[in-house]
Amino acid sequence: MEIRALVADQHLLDQAAELLVLAFAEHWPEAWPTLDDAREEMQEALLPERVGFMALIEGHVVGWIGGQPNYDGNVWELHPLAVHPDYQGHGIGRGLVQALEAECSARGGLTLMLGTDDEAFLTSASGIDVFPNPLQHLATIQNRRRHPFEFYQHCGFSIIGMIPDANGLGKPDILMAKRLVAWPSHFPTGGLE
Numbered sequence: 001m002e003i004r005a006l007v008a009d010q011h012l013l014d015q016a017a018e019l020l021v022l023a024f025a026e027h028w029p030e031a032w033p034t035l036d037d038a039r040e041e042m043q044e045a046l047l048p049e050r051v052g053f054m055a056l057i058e059g060h061v062v063g064w065i066g067g068q069p070n071y072d073g074n075v076w077e078l079h080p081l082a083v084h085p086d087y088q089g090h091g092i093g094r095g096l097v098q099a100l101e102a103e104c105s106a107r108g109g110l111t112l113m114l115g116t117d118d119e120a121f122l123t124s125a126s127g128i129d130v131f132p133n134p135l136q137h138l139a140t141i142q143n144r145r146r147h148p149f150e151f152y153q154h155c156g157f158s159i160i161g162m163i164p165d166a167n168g169l170g171k172p173d174i175l176m177a178k179r180l181v182a183w184p185s186h187f188p189t190g191g192l193e
């Protein structure tokens, strides 16, 4: 598997667009319902301020990831990430996240964040009224059917919050983040593990 920067190569971009539709079809069918929607996303991923990487096997795109700066470049948002369904579970997603982390860090980023929607009731934080204590629901979150929040935890991300009902009643967006730099030893720590 080879990971390389996203470039304006129409052939590769078309493959990346196709796998975006495929990867999200089961649990997020509204994300990129058509190839045209996915092609539009590919064009946005090539905007000058953005960064992105493709994973290739024997010249075929099997995954891709994008990122964009926020908060004056202190925080980068991971969006989107997709691995072709036939190639999931082989470390490609983790490899793409690592490539994005290195690039965002090299550009001065302190934090990489993302929102991961639960529209298909894959976690215990969905399908219920999370008010008045949404953070309590997140503290005890259970993964019922392989929601990707756990993949991100395996990559070192922490859950930092949620947007309740982001995708309709009981369908939250789960917010996660990871620090990209070491915390200086002379700075105070939070004291909680």
Ligand SMILES: CC(C)(COP(=O)(O)OP(=O)(O)OC[C@H]1O[C@@H](n2cnc3c(N)ncnc32)[C@H](O)[C@@H]1OP(=O)(O)O)[C@@H](O)C(=O)NCCC(=O)NCCS
Binding pocket: 023, 024, 081, 082, 083, 084, 087, 088, 089, 090, 091, 092, 093, 094, 095, 115, 116, 117, 146, 147, 148, 149, 150, 151, 152, 154, 155
């Ligand atoms: C989520 C996704 C990007 C993961 O990519 P992947 O290449 O399959 O994942 P990896 O093989 O790199 O997995 C890394 C680790 O996460 C774990 N993992 C992967 N997907 C997981 C899931 N859905 N639930 C729980 N754990 C998961 C793996 O078991 C592995 O564990 P390890 O640390 O013990 O080795 C991929 O499944 C995908 O594209 N899914 C559909 C689209 C999607 O969900 N995108 C993200 C939306 S925010």
